[in-house]
Amino acid sequence: xxxxxxxxxxxxxxxxxxxxxxxxxxxxxPLQLNxxxxxxxxxxxxxxxxxxxxxxxxxxxxxxxxxxxxxxxERALADExxxxxxxxxxxxxxxxxxxxxxxxxxxxxxTDALPRTTELKQNLSSVGRQLxxxxxxxxxxxxxxxxxxxxxxxxxxxxxxxxxxxxxxRAETARRYLAALLEGVLVDRVTP
Amino acid sequence: xxxxxxxxxxxxxxxxxxxxxxxxxxxxxPLQLNxxxxxxxxxxxxxxxxxxxxxxxxxxxxxxxxxxxxxxxERALADExxxxxxxxxxxxxxxxxxxxxxxxxxxxxxTDALPRTTELKQNLSSVGRQLxxxxxxxxxxxxxxxxxxxxxxxxxxxxxxxxxxxxxxRAETARRYLAALLEGVLVDRVTP
Amino acid sequence: xxxxxxxxxxxxxxxxxxxxxxxxxxxxxPLQLNxxxxxxxxxxxxxxxxxxxxxxxxxxxxxxxxxxxxxxxERALADExxxxxxxxxxxxxxxxxxxxxxxxxxxxxxTDALPRTTELKQNLSSVGRQLxxxxxxxxxxxxxxxxxxxxxxxxxxxxxxxxxxxxxxRAETARRYLAALLEGVLVDRVTP
Amino acid sequence: xxxxxxxxxxxxxxxxxxxxxxxxxxxxxPLQLNxxxxxxxxxxxxxxxxxxxxxxxxxxxxxxxxxxxxxxxERALADExxxxxxxxxxxxxxxxxxxxxxxxxxxxxxTDALPRTTELKQNLSSVGRQLxxxxxxxxxxxxxxxxxxxxxxxxxxxxxxxxxxxxxxRAETARRYLAALLEGVLVDRVTP
DNA sequence: CATGAATGAGCCTTCATTCAT
DNA sequence: AATGAATGAAGGCTCATTCAT
Numbered sequence: 001x002x003x004x005x006x007x008x009x010x011x012x013x014x015x016x017x018x019x020x021x022x023x024x025x026x027x028x029x030p031l032q033l034n035x036x037x038x039x040x041x042x043x044x045x046x047x048x049x050x051x052x053x054x055x056x057x058x059x060x061x062x063x064x065x066x067x068x069x070x071x072x073x074e075r076a077l078a079d080e081x082x083x084x085x086x087x088x089x090x091x092x093x094x095x096x097x098x099x100x101x102x103x104x105x106x107x108x109x110x111t112d113a114l115p116r117t118t119e120l121k122q123n124l125s126s127v128g129r130q131l132x133x134x135x136x137x138x139x140x141x142x143x144x145x146x147x148x149x150x151x152x153x154x155x156x157x158x159x160x161x162x163x164x165x166x167x168x169x170r171a172e173t174a175r176r177y178l179a180a181l182l183e184g185v186l187v188d189r190v191t192p
Numbered sequence: 193x194x195x196x197x198x199x200x201x202x203x204x205x206x207x208x209x210x211x212x213x214x215x216x217x218x219x220x221x222p223l224q225l226n227x228x229x230x231x232x233x234x235x236x237x238x239x240x241x242x243x244x245x246x247x248x249x250x251x252x253x254x255x256x257x258x259x260x261x262x263x264x265x266e267r268a269l270a271d272e273x274x275x276x277x278x279x280x281x282x283x284x285x286x287x288x289x290x291x292x293x294x295x296x297x298x299x300x301x302x303t304d305a306l307p308r309t310t311e312l313k314q315n316l317s318s319v320g321r322q323l324x325x326x327x328x329x330x331x332x333x334x335x336x337x338x339x340x341x342x343x344x345x346x347x348x349x350x351x352x353x354x355x356x357x358x359x360x361x362r363a364e365t366a367r368r369y370l371a372a373l374l375e376g377v378l379v380d381r382v383t384p
Numbered sequence: 385x386x387x388x389x390x391x392x393x394x395x396x397x398x399x400x401x402x403x404x405x406x407x408x409x410x411x412x413x414p415l416q417l418n419x420x421x422x423x424x425x426x427x428x429x430x431x432x433x434x435x436x437x438x439x440x441x442x443x444x445x446x447x448x449x450x451x452x453x454x455x456x457x458e459r460a461l462a463d464e465x466x467x468x469x470x471x472x473x474x475x476x477x478x479x480x481x482x483x484x485x486x487x488x489x490x491x492x493x494x495t496d497a498l499p500r501t502t503e504l505k506q507n508l509s510s511v512g513r514q515l516x517x518x519x520x521x522x523x524x525x526x527x528x529x530x531x532x533x534x535x536x537x538x539x540x541x542x543x544x545x546x547x548x549x550x551x552x553x554r555a556e557t558a559r560r561y562l563a564a565l566l567e568g569v570l571v572d573r574v575t576p
Numbered sequence: 577x578x579x580x581x582x583x584x585x586x587x588x589x590x591x592x593x594x595x596x597x598x599x600x601x602x603x604x605x606p607l608q609l610n611x612x613x614x615x616x617x618x619x620x621x622x623x624x625x626x627x628x629x630x631x632x633x634x635x636x637x638x639x640x641x642x643x644x645x646x647x648x649x650e651r652a653l654a655d656e657x658x659x660x661x662x663x664x665x666x667x668x669x670x671x672x673x674x675x676x677x678x679x680x681x682x683x684x685x686x687t688d689a690l691p692r693t694t695e696l697k698q699n700l701s702s703v704g705r706q707l708x709x710x711x712x713x714x715x716x717x718x719x720x721x722x723x724x725x726x727x728x729x730x731x732x733x734x735x736x737x738x739x740x741x742x743x744x745x746r747a748e749t750a751r752r753y754l755a756a757l758l759e760g761v762l763v764d765r766v767t768p
Numbered sequence: 769c770a771t772g773a774a775t776g777a778g779c780c781t782t783c784a785t786t787c788a789t
Numbered sequence: 790a791a792t793g794a795a796t797g798a799a800g801g802c803t804c805a806t807t808c809a810t
Contacts, residue, residue, distance in 0.1 A: 007790080009790090010790070010791095013790095013791090032783075032784085033783095033784075033785090034783065034784075034785095035783095037792095037793085042791075042792080042793095043791055043792035043793045043794095044784095044785085044786095044792080044793065044794095045786090045787085045790090045791060045792055045793065046790075046791050046792070046793095048784095048785075048786090049790070049791075053784095054784090083378060087378075107355075108355045108356075110356060135378075140378055141377060141378060142372075142375060142376065142377060142378070144368060144371060144372065145368070145372050145377050149368075149369070149372070151355065151356065152352040152353070152355040152356055152357065152365075152369070153352050153369060153372070153377075155351065155352055155355045156348040156349055156350075156351045156352025156353075156355070156369065157348055157352075158348075159347065159348045159351040159352070160344040160345050160347055160348025160349075160351070161344070161348075163299075163300045163343065163344040163347045163348070164300075164302060164343065164344055165344065173344075176336060176337075176341075177341070177344070177345060177348065179336065180334075180336065180337050180341070180345070180373065181372065181373050181376070181377055182376060182377045182378045183334065183376045183378060184334065184373070184374060184375045184376020184377075184378075185333060185334060185337050185345075185373055185374050185376075186275060186279075186327075186332055186333060186334070186374045186375060186376075199771090199772080199773070199809095199810070200810090201773080201774095201809085201810080202772085202773055202774085205773080205774085224799095224800070224801090225800095225801080225802090226799085226800060226801075226802095227800090229776095234774075234775085235774060235775040235776050235777095236775085236776070236801090236802080236803095237773090237774065237775055237776065237802095237803080237804080238773070238774050238775070238776095240802070240803085241772095241773070241774075242773095391789075391792090391793080391794070392789095393788085393789085393794080393795095394793085394794055394795090397794080397795085416778095416779070416780085417779095417780080417781090418778085418779065418780075418781095419779095421797095426795075426796085427795060427796040427797050427798095428780090428781080428782095428796085428797070429781095429782080429783080429794090429795065429796055429797065430794070430795050430796070430797095432780095432781070432782085433793095433794070433795075434794095438780095467762060470762075471762070492739045492740075494740060519762075523763065524762055524763050525761060525762060525763065526756075526759065526760065526761060526762070526763060528752060528755065528756065529752075529756050529761050533752075533753070533756070535739065535740065536736040536737070536739040536740055536741065536749075536753070537736050537753060537756070537761075539735065539736055539739045540732040540733055540734075540735050540736025540737075540739070540753065541732055541736075542732075543731065543732045543735040543736070544728040544729050544731055544732025544733075544735070545728070545732075547683075547684045547727065547728040547731045547732070548684075548686060548727065548728055549728065557728075560720060560721070560725075561725070561728070561729060561732065563720060564718075564720065564721050564725070564729070564757065565756065565757050565760070565761055566760060566761050566762045567718060567760045567762060568718065568757070568758060568759045568760020568761075569717060569718060569721050569729075569757055569758050569760075570659060570662075570663070570711075570716055570717060570718070570758045570759060571715065571716050571717065571718060583769080585769090586769070586770095589769095589770090608804075608805080609804095609805075609806090610804070610805075610806095611804095613771095613772085618770075618771080618772095619770055619771035619772045619773095620771080620772060620773095620805095620806085620807095621769090621770060621771055621772065621807090621808085622769080622770050622771070622772095624805095624806075624807090625769075625770075629805095630805090770810105771808105771809100771810080772808100772809105772810095773807105773808095773809090773810100774806105774807085774808090774809100775804105775805100775806085775807080775808105776804100777803105777804100777805105778802100778803090778804100779801100779802085779803085780800100780801080780802080780803105781799100781800085781801080781802105782798105782799090782800085782801100783796105783797100783798100783799095784796100784798105785795105785796085786794105786795085786796080787792105787793100787794095787795090787796105788792100788793105788794090788795100789791105789792080789793095789794100
């Protein structure tokens with residue numbers, strides 16, 4: 001056991017903190033531990049006890065999203081059409097990033113506050129990597145992109161969708177930009 | 193000229209401020225007027241006199257870069273190959289954004305502090321739009337991207353190149369990502 | 385109680401802040417939270433935690449004075465002589481304003497920082513209004529002044545007493561000016 | 577000659593400064609030499625040359641008003657009815673103070689920046705003193721107010737009219753408050 | 769005389785973090 | 790465990806005044 005099991009009330013506190021942090025993130029408000037403490041009507045100390053830094057809390061907020069993406073990826077691995085599998089996975093990924101600010105922040109962060117986050121990000125990478133390899137094996141991927149580029153590219157697509165775009169239109173824009181990336185902006189120049 | 197020409201010494205001070213701000217930006221340090229004042233050994237008031245906000249200073253730092261990009265675009269308009277012209281312009285753009293943090297920040301900003309910046313951004317947009325239209329007319333562009341998407345997409349490519357990439361490799365990565373976007377990640381699925 | 389009762393030490397700090405603010409006010413120095421923090425040797429943050437604005441602190445400093453005035457007014461309501469009751473109340477009011485800069489400032493302020501202040505000012509108004517009505521009913525008040533004029537007039541009397549008057553003489557001067565206002569500067573012109 | 581005669585252009589500059597300062601005062605904006613300089617499109621230095629301090633400029637702005645009041649007082653001295661003369665003068669005075677922020681500020685100020693201001697204030701005092709003495713001699717003034725109280729009392733009336741009163745209603749309110757002061761708020765208690 | 773750039777003290781306010789209770 | 794008061798560095802900005810040009 002890594003951590004001692006939390007006392008029931010402590011566990012409940014922790015959950016309330018995370019729930020409220022989720023709201024803060026969804027509001028687009030920067031995540032501050034003091035702010036969260038006030039919102040959950042707990043002392044700052046309590047919040048700090050559970051989450052040593054704002055990043056740790058943010059990653060905890062992001063975790064279910066990361067898990068869900070990985071789970072989706074796992075299911076996609078069962079898809080017989082490798083292109084469809086990869087496309088579906090990536091679509092889901094950018095949609096999630098555009099919808100959930102904790103995911104875009106955590107995905108793009110160079111370092112993690114929690115080991116658990118690193119683990120989740122690796123799981124996700126791994127699934128992406130497998131989907132990518134299958135697509136490669138099926139010759140549906142051009143050569144000059146590697147599996148390592150998937151995360152940065154998805155972060156970029158999500159970022160692009162936020163630039164000069166009204167919030168309501170971002171999910172749709174993200175889908176369009178992903179499509180552009182997958183299919184290419186330029187028509188193939190066929191040399192006869 | 194809208195504003196009275198600056199006195200020689202004032203002009204020199206102004207230039208020193210911009211030069212130091214350039215360094216701050218290149219360092220990756222957030223641009224703060226107090227910090228700049230300390231670095232140039234001037235009173236804060238002097239810096240504030242020249243630049244009422246950090247954004248104004250940042251945009252001033254970015255201006256030459258924006259001009260250079262527009263100039264490049266103008267020259268590209270003379271290129272007889274529309275695809276090459278557009279590609280060259282976009283390559284230059286993402287390289288610049290990845291190399292110069294003021295450009296990525298200013299490009300993605302929804303509002304401008306200086307009218308001059310708005311003007312420069314419009315020039316740049318306009319050039320991009322013309323290059324795009326030519327490419328469209330030459331049937332080298334797929335339909336579902338419009339000229340309005342160029343800026344967001346370039347911001348996204350530059351952003352992607354910064355994610356999980358060592359500084360030294362960013363320019364090269366940006367070029368790769370742009371290529372991926374232009375040519376498409378997936379092979380076209382030809383239905384026979 | 386609306387707010388949780390303060391911890392003992394916090395309460396002591398709060399009191400020290402108010403006490404020092406009282407001194408600052410009595411000195412005639414403008415009330416600044418930073419200044420108060422320095423004088424009580426606490427971090428600025430502590431002072432800001434207790435009082436979000438200088439106005440809030442000023443009103444807290446003024447509160448006991450406002451309460452005392454209202455209390456005096458309540459007692460005056462028991463006086464059988466309506467003119468004496470009103471006069472006594474008003475005398476007390478201008479004396480207080482002239483003696484305590486927080487009272488004149490808070491009384492004249494168009495808006496309040498603390499709900500408690502609004503409440504206290506309303507109490508005070510209400511008492512004045514009742515005393516005034518009694519005097520009216522007893523026909524000892526001329527018609528062209530209303531209860532709404534009492535506060536402005538008292539502020540004016542206190543202000544007048546501060547103009548070109550040495551501090552030591554101000555209370556006495558305020559009484560004289562109030563008497564002038566009540567009795568009239570001009571002799572009644574009796575038309576036979 | 578106290579001061580060397582100004583060169584024509586310097587004199588014109590001076591006048592423009594005063595005119596703009598008048599506007600600033602009428603706007604209710606605090607009078608700042610930098611601000612005035614900008615508005616008249618002159619260097620701050622020029623404004624400082626003409627007016628060493630904001631007070632000096634304010635007093636210069638107030639001067640015509642002070643002169644007009646004194647002039648009115650002089651004419652009032654010719655009035656055969658001493659009560660009417662005094663009343664008219666005081667009415668004019670409070671109206672002026674309520675209408676012109678420079679007059680209330682300069683009147684209440686304990687010290688003057690310009691000798692000229694001291695002189696004007698003395699003239700005005702002197703006229704008031706004479707009107708008051710006449711009224712006294714005619715037995716239309718109660719005893720417990722002296723000529724020295726006139727200025728403070730008028731400042732107080734003007735101040736009272738500004739407390740909790742909408743700008744548009746201030747002149748009328750000031751007149752009412754002056755009437756109250758002159759005639760008394762309380763009915764004379766006649767002991768039979 | 770006129771200019772206006774430069775100064776920098778000084779005020780306001782926020783926030784991440786600690787630690788006594 | 791929980792609390793939340795205290796901290797104080799740090800950043801933002803204004804403005805009266807001076808002085809080199």
